[in-house]
Every structure is written in C-alpha cells, then in structure tokens.
Amino acid sequence: MALRNALMAALLQGEASGYDLAKEFDASVANFWMASPQQLYRELERMEGDGLITARVVEQERRPNKRLFSLTEAGHEAVRAYVSEPPAKPTAIRDELMVKVQCADVGDIDAVRAAVAERSEWATAKLERYERLRQRLLDGRTEDEYFAEAESIGPYLTLLRGIAFERENIRWGEIALRRLEERAAARKA
Structure with a gap:
C-alpha cells in the first residue's frame, strides 16, 4: 500500500490541511500506517501534480497562509480503483524488539526487559488515545x-x-516481562 492511498482515504473525510492530515494520521490512521509530516507533505505535492488532489490557499491573519487539500474526481476514481484491487499479502512483521527478545538468553536480559516494558508503555499510551478517539466517534x-x-x-x-x-x-508484554523476570531470577540463583 502506498502512502498516497492512505492519504486519499483520509481525504475521503473532507478537505484538510497538511497539518490536519498529520494530526489525523497520528490520531487515527497511525494504527495501520505510519508517516512523518515531511513524508506527508512530499506525497501531497506529488498527488497534486498527478491531479489526484487540489489545494486552495486560505489566508490567515497573524499566521501563515495554509493550503487545504481535497480529492479531485480523478482522486475519487483512484480510490475506487484501489479498493477494487485484490489486497496484497499481509504485511510481515519486522520488529527489532522481537529480534532482541529472540536473543534474550545470550544477551543482557535486563536490557531486553526494559525494552519490552517501554514497548508496553507505548502500547498503553496508544490504547488510551485510541479509546478517547473511540468515545469521540461514538x-x-x-x-x-x-x-x-x-x-x-x-x-x-x-x-x-x-x-x-x-x-x-x-497482553504479550505482560507475559514476556513475567517470563523474562523468571529467567533473570533463575540465572542469579
């Protein structure tokens, strides 16, 4: 899946600035697609050049002017064509933390435990944001x-x-932390 497909999906909700799209990516689309603001702006420029979106400038007092993007008819057609295509194979997980966990028995188990704990904290924070978004949508x-x-x-x-x-x-973090702690304690015994 290309970033442009995710951007077009976000623009189905209506006109948005690059800043709005970056916030929306962080708040909602981030659960299935990650992109930096720089990547978003570069892709928006390419999409505009390809005629998939149009931009209009909104003049603002005391703030820089902003550009609001919306899908063109060609953009809507591209979305329809994309949705009609058979999906690609599921994405394979490539996660450096999993490699570290795989090596925990021969490495610094405390460092691996700390990395798992940090990942669990990130997941908890993301879950809290997603739940707030869920309540707003409902x-x-x-x-x-x-x-x-x-x-x-x-x-x-x-x-x-x-x-x-x-x-x-x-859930996985809780299991992994418990088992890593047990292994660390067994090593010290």
Missing part, C-alpha cells in the same frame, strides 16, 4: 447506533483493529 451512542447512523464506518473499523492490536501488545 459521541454517546452505542456501537450499533454508530454503525447504523454514521456516514462513514471505515475509520471506526480501522480504529477497532488498532485497539485490538494494542491490547494484544499489552
């Missing part, structure tokens, strides 16, 4: 009411996947 409604009433359900479905992913990261 806006007092039940999930069933949301699915029946919402104009777009895709963002909520991807958010649910992000929530499940971070919950599993936390």
Whole structure:
C-alpha cells in the first residue's frame, strides 16, 4: 500500500490541511500506517501534480497562509480503483524488539526487559488515545447506533483493529516481562 492511498482515504473525510492530515494520521490512521509530516507533505505535492488532489490557499491573519487539500474526481476514481484491487499479502512483521527478545538468553536480559516494558508503555499510551478517539466517534451512542447512523464506518473499523492490536501488545508484554523476570531470577540463583 502506498502512502498516497492512505492519504486519499483520509481525504475521503473532507478537505484538510497538511497539518490536519498529520494530526489525523497520528490520531487515527497511525494504527495501520505510519508517516512523518515531511513524508506527508512530499506525497501531497506529488498527488497534486498527478491531479489526484487540489489545494486552495486560505489566508490567515497573524499566521501563515495554509493550503487545504481535497480529492479531485480523478482522486475519487483512484480510490475506487484501489479498493477494487485484490489486497496484497499481509504485511510481515519486522520488529527489532522481537529480534532482541529472540536473543534474550545470550544477551543482557535486563536490557531486553526494559525494552519490552517501554514497548508496553507505548502500547498503553496508544490504547488510551485510541479509546478517547473511540468515545469521540461514538459521541454517546452505542456501537450499533454508530454503525447504523454514521456516514462513514471505515475509520471506526480501522480504529477497532488498532485497539485490538494494542491490547494484544499489552497482553504479550505482560507475559514476556513475567517470563523474562523468571529467567533473570533463575540465572542469579
């Protein structure tokens, strides 16, 4: 999947500035696609050049002017074409922490434990952000009411996947920390 597909998916929600898109990526799309603000702006320029999006300048007092991006008809067509394509194979996990965990028995087990604990803290913080976003999306409604009433359900479905992913990261971290602590204690005994 290309960054442009994720950007077009975000722009389906409506016109947005590069700054807004970066915030949205951090708040919602980050559970399945990561990109730096610099990557976003470079891709937005390419997409504009390819005719997939258009930008309009909004003049602001006391602040720099901002550009608001929206999908063109060609952009909407590109989204429809992308959605119609069969999905690629699932992404393989490439996680340096997993390599360190794999080597824990021959390395500094305390350093590995610290890395797992840090990852668990990150997962907990992300889960808290995702849960706040979930509550904002639901806006007092039940999930069933949301699915029946919402104009777009895709963002909520991807958010649910992000929530499940971070919950599993936390669960795995608890198991890994317990077992690494047991191994460290056995080494000292």
